[in-house]
Amino acid sequence: MRVVWSLLLTVLALPLAAAPGGGELYAQNCAVCHGADGRGGVGVPLALPSFLPSVSDDYLAATIRHGRPGRVMPAFTQLSNAEIQAIVAHLRSWMPPGSKVVTLSSQAVKGDVVRGKALFAERCAVCHGANGEGGHGTGVTFSRPRDLPIIAPALNNPGFLAAASDQMIKTTLMNGRDGTPMVSFLQQGLSERDIDDVVSYVRSFAAEAGWKPGNDDTPxxxxxxxxxxxxxxxxxxxxxxxxxxxxxxxxxxxxxxxxxxxxxxxxxxxxxxxxxxxxxxxxxxxxxxxxxxxxxxxxxxxxxxxxxxxxxxxxxxxxxxxxxxxxxxxxxxxxxxxxxxxxx
Ligand code: HEC
Ligand code: HEC
Missing domain, CATH: 3.30.310.70 (TT1751-like domain)
Incomplete structure (x- = not known):
C-alpha cells in the first residue's frame, strides 16, 4: 500500500515538478532502443546525417506520438506536446553542424499505383516485405553482421503512414539514406516518374491499414x-x-x-x-x-x-x-x- 501511495504522490506531483528537458526525456524514453547517442539498437539509428536533415519536425513528432503499432516502436501517448517538442529539439542537436532541414512541399504525389506495385515487388519487397510489412526483427543487428546491418522498417504501418508525407517518402527514395542499406533509387536507375508510382503504391497501404477509432490496435x-x-x-x-x-x-x-x-x-x-x-x-x-x-x-x-x-x-x-x-x-x-x- 505504501508503494502505491508514494507512486500516487509522485504522479500527482509530476505536473508541479520542473519540466525535464529534451535530453533527459530522450534518456528516459528512447535511449534504451535508439542508443544514448542515437546510433541505434533495437531501434533504427536516429543521429544519421542522412536522416535528420531530410525529415520535418512534424514527422518526428508524429512518429513519437503514434509509434509504429505492431512493431517495437511504442506510441508515446503519455507525453505532452511540449515534451515531444523538447525531444525533437534534442534529436536536432545531432544535426551535422551547418546543415538545415529540407523544406518539403505538402503536395500529394500522383503516380500509377498498379505500376508502383510491380516496381515495389521488384525493388523493395526483398527488404521491406511483400506487403510493406517490414523486415523480420527491427533496428540494428549487431550480432549478425552478415544480415542487413539495419532492418527495413514497416511501410504498411498506420503509424508510419500517419507521420510520413508523400514528399518525405519520395525524398527518401530519391536520395536514399547514406550509411544504411536504403540506397538512392534515382542512382539505381529508377526515373522520377517510377518513384512517383512507387510512392503512390506505398500510400495506398493506408486504405488497407484500417486504422479506425475503437479498434484495439489504435493508440x-x-x-x-x-x-x-x-x-x-x-x-x-x-x-x-x-x-x-x-x-x-x-x-x-x-x-x-x-x-x-x-x-x-x-x-x-x-x-x-x-x-x-x-x-x-x-x-x-x-x-x-x-x-x-x-x-x-x-x-x-x-x-x-x-x-x-x-x-x-x-x-x-x-x-x-x-x-x-x-x-x-x-x-x-x-x-x-x-x-x-x-x-x-
Ligand atoms: C537493401 C534493403 C532495402 C531496399 C531494397 C529498400 N529499402 Fe527502404 N529502407 C531500408 C532500410 C534499412 C531503411 C531504414 C533506414 C534508416 O535506418 O534510416 C529503409 C527506409 C525506408 C523508408 C523510410 C522509412 C522510415 O521509417 O523512415 C522508406 C519510405 C523506404 N525505405 C522505402 C523503400 C522503397 C519504396 C523501396 C523500393 C523502391 C525501398 N525502400 C528499398 C532498406 C531497404
Ligand atoms: C522499445 C524500443 C523503442 C523505443 C523505446 C523507442 N523506439 Fe523509436 N523506433 C523503434 C523501432 C524498432 C523503430 C523502427 C520501426 C520499424 O522497424 O518498423 C523506431 C522508429 C523510430 C523513428 C523513425 C525513424 C525513421 O527512420 O523514420 C523515430 C523518429 C523514432 N523511432 C524516435 C523515437 C523516439 C524519439 C523515442 C523516445 C520518445 C523512441 N523512438 C522510442 C524502437 C523504439
Whole structure:
C-alpha cells in the first residue's frame, strides 16, 4: 500500500515538478532502443546525417506520438506536446553542424499505383516485405553482421503512414539514406516518374491499414464534435463530472504536433481523475501511473473540432498484464462515454 501511495504522490506531483528537458526525456524514453547517442539498437539509428536533415519536425513528432503499432516502436501517448517538442529539439542537436532541414512541399504525389506495385515487388519487397510489412526483427543487428546491418522498417504501418508525407517518402527514395542499406533509387536507375508510382503504391497501404477509432490496435481514440472548440471543452468537463470524475485542470497549448496542416490552431487538454479508480489500477500495475490523470484533448483541425484520448484497450495490450484488461475496458467505456455525451 505504501508503494502505491508514494507512486500516487509522485504522479500527482509530476505536473508541479520542473519540466525535464529534451535530453533527459530522450534518456528516459528512447535511449534504451535508439542508443544514448542515437546510433541505434533495437531501434533504427536516429543521429544519421542522412536522416535528420531530410525529415520535418512534424514527422518526428508524429512518429513519437503514434509509434509504429505492431512493431517495437511504442506510441508515446503519455507525453505532452511540449515534451515531444523538447525531444525533437534534442534529436536536432545531432544535426551535422551547418546543415538545415529540407523544406518539403505538402503536395500529394500522383503516380500509377498498379505500376508502383510491380516496381515495389521488384525493388523493395526483398527488404521491406511483400506487403510493406517490414523486415523480420527491427533496428540494428549487431550480432549478425552478415544480415542487413539495419532492418527495413514497416511501410504498411498506420503509424508510419500517419507521420510520413508523400514528399518525405519520395525524398527518401530519391536520395536514399547514406550509411544504411536504403540506397538512392534515382542512382539505381529508377526515373522520377517510377518513384512517383512507387510512392503512390506505398500510400495506398493506408486504405488497407484500417486504422479506425475503437479498434484495439489504435493508440488514440478520436471523435468529431459538432461544436466549437470552447463549447466542446465545456461539454467534456460536464460529461466527466457526470461520470463521477473530478476536473483537475485544463491546459491550452499552441500546438506543434497537429500542425501538419497549416490550418490547425490550438489544442486544449482537460485533465480529470477519480481517486478510487486510480488506486485500484495502480495497485494492479504501477505503470498505469504514466497515463494518469485521465485526459481528453480537444483540437481543431481544418475547421473540424475533434476529441482525442489514449486508447486504454491498446494500453492493456501493450502492458501485457491480463489483470489490467478489466480496468482498461472500464476506462475505454469512460473515455468513449464522455466523448459520445460531449458530442450529443
Ligand atoms: C537493401 C534493403 C532495402 C531496399 C531494397 C529498400 N529499402 Fe527502404 N529502407 C531500408 C532500410 C534499412 C531503411 C531504414 C533506414 C534508416 O535506418 O534510416 C529503409 C527506409 C525506408 C523508408 C523510410 C522509412 C522510415 O521509417 O523512415 C522508406 C519510405 C523506404 N525505405 C522505402 C523503400 C522503397 C519504396 C523501396 C523500393 C523502391 C525501398 N525502400 C528499398 C532498406 C531497404
Ligand atoms: C522499445 C524500443 C523503442 C523505443 C523505446 C523507442 N523506439 Fe523509436 N523506433 C523503434 C523501432 C524498432 C523503430 C523502427 C520501426 C520499424 O522497424 O518498423 C523506431 C522508429 C523510430 C523513428 C523513425 C525513424 C525513421 O527512420 O523514420 C523515430 C523518429 C523514432 N523511432 C524516435 C523515437 C523516439 C524519439 C523515442 C523516445 C520518445 C523512441 N523512438 C522510442 C524502437 C523504439
Amino acid at each position: 488514440m481514440l478520436e471523435m468529431d464534435s459538432p461544436y466549437t472548440l470552447a463549447e466542446t471543452v465545456e461539454a467534456v468537463k460536464r460529461a466527466a463530472v457526470g461520470k463521477n470524475f473530478r476536473i483537475i485542470r485544463e491546459q491550452s497549448l499552441e500546438n506543434g504536433l497537429f500542425a501538419a496542416t497549416q490550418e490547425s490552431k490550438t489544442a486544449h487538454i482537460v485533465y480529470f481523475c477519480n481517486f478510487n479508480f486510480i488506486n485500484q489500477a495502480l495497485a494492479l500495475d504501477p505503470r498505469v501511473g504514466l497515463f494518469m490523470p485521465c485526459r481528453i484533448t480537444v483540437v481543431e483541425r481544418e475547421g473540424q473540432v475533434k476529441m482525442m484520448s489514449i486508447n486504454p484497450k491498446y494500453l492493456s495490450r501493450l502492458f501485457n498484464n491480463a489483470e489490467l484488461d478489466k480496468p482498461c475496458e472500464e476506462m475505454y467505456q469512460v473515455y468513449m462515454g464522455i466523448m459520445e455525451e460531449a458530442s450529443l
